[in-house]
Amino acid sequence: MTSPTKPADQSASPAEDPRRSAALRTAIIMGLVALGIYGAFFLRAILNS
């Protein structure tokens, strides 16, 4: 293992971390799933009305 105890390495800016855009994609998909489940109740209610 490297020595992670040393203070955070400033050279690797997390801004350039490609994992972050992938993470954002995951987050958006999960957010849409949640909204979809919530919305489904009201879609049904409206269709039934």
Added chain:
Amino acid sequence: MAEHATHDTHDEHHDDHQQSFFMRWFCSTNHKDIGTLYLLFSLVMFFIGGFMALVIRAELFVPGLQLVHPEFFNQMTTMHALVMIFGAVMPAFVGLANWMIPMMVGAPDMALPRMNNWSFWILPFAFTMLLLPLIQYAFFGVGAGGPAGGWTLYPPLSLQGGNNVAFTIFAIHMMGVSSIMGAINVIATILNMRAPGMDLLKMPVFCWTWLITAFLLIAVMPVLAGAVTMLLTDKFFLTSFFNAAGGGDPVMFQHIFWFFGHPEVYIMILPAFGIVSEIIPTFARKPLFGYQAMVYATASIAFLSFIVWAHHMFTVGMPLGGELFFMYATMLIAVPTGVKVFNWVSTMWKSSMTFETPMLFAVGFVILFTIGGFSGLMLAIVPADFQYHDTYFVVAHFHYVLVTGAIYSIMAATYYWLPKWTGVMYNEALGKWHFWLSTIFVNVLFFPQHFLGLAGMPRRIPDYNVAFADFNLISSIGAFGFGLAQLIFAWIVIQCAFLGRGAKATDHVWEGSKGLEWTLSSPPPHHSFSTPPVINDKDLAHGDVTH
């Protein structure tokens, strides 16, 4: 969107630690600081909810009505549950996730740090909303008080409250948004931010249980939100979702609520399983027995938790086929749960154990949670549940799984990681006092409730037949003893976290601890793993999955 991703990477300028108090805590995007906020919030809520519990037990000390009005008593039972579930247990687990998951998987922070800040800061507002009607009533004599229809919010009863209905529903929506955002962050962090070489099946079990919990949250929090939105429109906007007079169905609320509610109880116990699976191997100095079995058992429990909800409504008048289905499906959960219990026991079997406070709470968890599992199995039997339903037997059941289950795991986790978080070793002697007093009194408190339930004492009532007097007296004594013991816990935390009093903790803290978090200093630097660590399988707690 890519723009967004860039902006979330807040941290560069924060390293100097020269931020103002406001910037550090209110505008925090650091997973460790946000974890601390969640944990402190949870501790405060634990004491508020605990105070309500003591009001309940004080009233029930002897038969008759003495301290509070029945209406206020009902507000206490309702608010106690809501505060403990949504304010104490869930935020504590999210706090632990925030602190530990990035360090365990070798990520620099949670995947979406600014959303993380939002997830937390919604909560104080949500709980102000929730508590406001009660505070107004209790301290200023204004209004009719908080919700009193039970935490399950069954209509039509729950809609007969005054304006507190709107406050409660608004608060629940906010808590739901907070939980969903927290869950999204956990999923994105685990799926996308692991250090190279940290394969999914090398992750600590705590990360696995939280990943699965997060999927449960995303699946069921919107269901709760849907249910309470319909309550809201029924009360204020003339709909009749649950109003039979308007063509609706009150039993439908129960189905929707418990479709959320049963997975919710697993949301409160799966992370606990993860914590115990971290602690037992450390103090047994042996790798976890059956790592993969643990992961698959967690996934099966999560799946089954979606198909057992109606065991909460056996007495509502379901068709026989429904009763049988939900009975057998419920009993099936005992199989993966048993796998877990046997794996913990096998980990301890022929190991070299020591019993520091985290281990005491973990072993206490295994034994006492299992008692709650057994009473659960009894409740799963339809004809038996016809007798037990809505009695103190149910109260005893869920307090064994929640107090000696979920809360014990949170205590265990706190003792286990507090030296890592603060750099200060807690007072071991006080920790042991806390454990033993809690464990004695929690059983004095909840075990007699089994007998009360079997004898027919209903739950949620402020007065009772004199036949139930003895066990209620014992139970109330246990409650005050347990409550007092928790002051020791608060004092221990204050000593480490705020006063810095105690021996300096080493980086490894425990002799048998393994995993990435222990390679960091105690306390860890404000930013850890900005460069992903190199993963060396034999240093991981569960790197070698052939065990």
